[in-house]
Amino acid sequence: VVPGETALAFYKAKNPTDKPIIGISTYNVIPFEAGQYFNKIQCFCFEEQRLNPQEEVDMPVFFYIDPEFAEDPKMAKVDLITLSYTFFEAKEGHKLALPGYQ
Amino acid sequence: MSTAMNFGTKSFKPRPPDKGAFPLDHFGECSAFKESFMQCLRDSGYESSACRQRAMAYLEQLMANEPLEKLGFKDLIDEKSEAKPEKL
Numbered sequence: 001v002v003p004g005e006t007a008l009a010f011y012k013a014k015n016p017t018d019k020p021i022i023g024i025s026t027y028n029v030i031p032f033e034a035g036q037y038f039n040k041i042q043c044f045c046f047e048e049q050r051l052n053p054q055e056e057v058d059m060p061v062f063f064y065i066d067p068e069f070a071e072d073p074k075m076a077k078v079d080l081i082t083l084s085y086t087f088f089e090a091k092e093g094h095k096l097a098l099p100g101y102q
Numbered sequence: 103m104s105t106a107m108n109f110g111t112k113s114f115k116p117r118p119p120d121k122g123a124f125p126l127d128h129f130g131e132c133s134a135f136k137e138s139f140m141q142c143l144r145d146s147g148y149e150s151s152a153c154r155q156r157a158m159a160y161l162e163q164l165m166a167n168e169p170l171e172k173l174g175f176k177d178l179i180d181e182k183s184e185a186k187p188e189k190l
Contacts, residue, residue, distance in 0.1 A: 044126060
C-alpha cells in the first residue's frame with residue numbers, strides 16, 4: 001500500500017448461529033501511533049449490520065494512509081500496519097461509545 | 103481491542119469513515135468481482151497499486167445495487183482516477 005493512494009481490503013464475517021444477529025463493529029490500528037494516519041473513506045463499521053443465520057458476507061474497507069506518514073520520522077521503522085475489527089452484538093439499550101456518526 | 107487501563111497514555115479514538123458505510127453484499131452479487139480483485143492481489147504479491155482497476159470494478163458493482171449510495175460514489179471515481187485522496 002502506498003501512502004496517499006486509496007486501497008481496498010476485505011474482511012469476511014459469518015454468523016454461525018441459527019438466529020439472525022445484528023452487529024456493530026469498531027476498529028483498531030496497530031501500531032497505535034500509525035492510527036492517526038489511517039483514513040477510512042468507506043467501510044462497514046459503526047453501522048448496524050444484520051447477518052442472517054449461517055450467512056457469510058464480504059466486508060470491504062476502502063481506505064488510504066495519509067501521505068504525511070512517509071514524512072514522520074517516528075514512522076520510519078513501521079512497515080506493517082494492522083487493522084483489526086471487532087464485531088459486537090447490538091443489544092437494545094446497550095450503547096457503544098461510538099464517534100458522533102449517524 | 104485494547105481494554106487495559108493505561109493512565110497517562112492516549113486512548114485510540116476510532117473515527118467514522120469519510121463517506122459512510124458500504125451497503126453489504128448480502129446476496130453475493132459482487133463476489134466474482136471480489137475474487138477477481140483478490141486473485142490480482144495474490145498474483146502481484148499483494149501490491150495494492152497493481153489492482154486498482156479491479157478494486158474500482160468491485161466498488162462500481164457494489165454501488166450499482168444501491169442507487170442512493172451513488173450520491174457519494176462519483177467522488178470515489180474521481181479519487182480513483184486521480185490516484186489521490188481528497189484533501190480534507
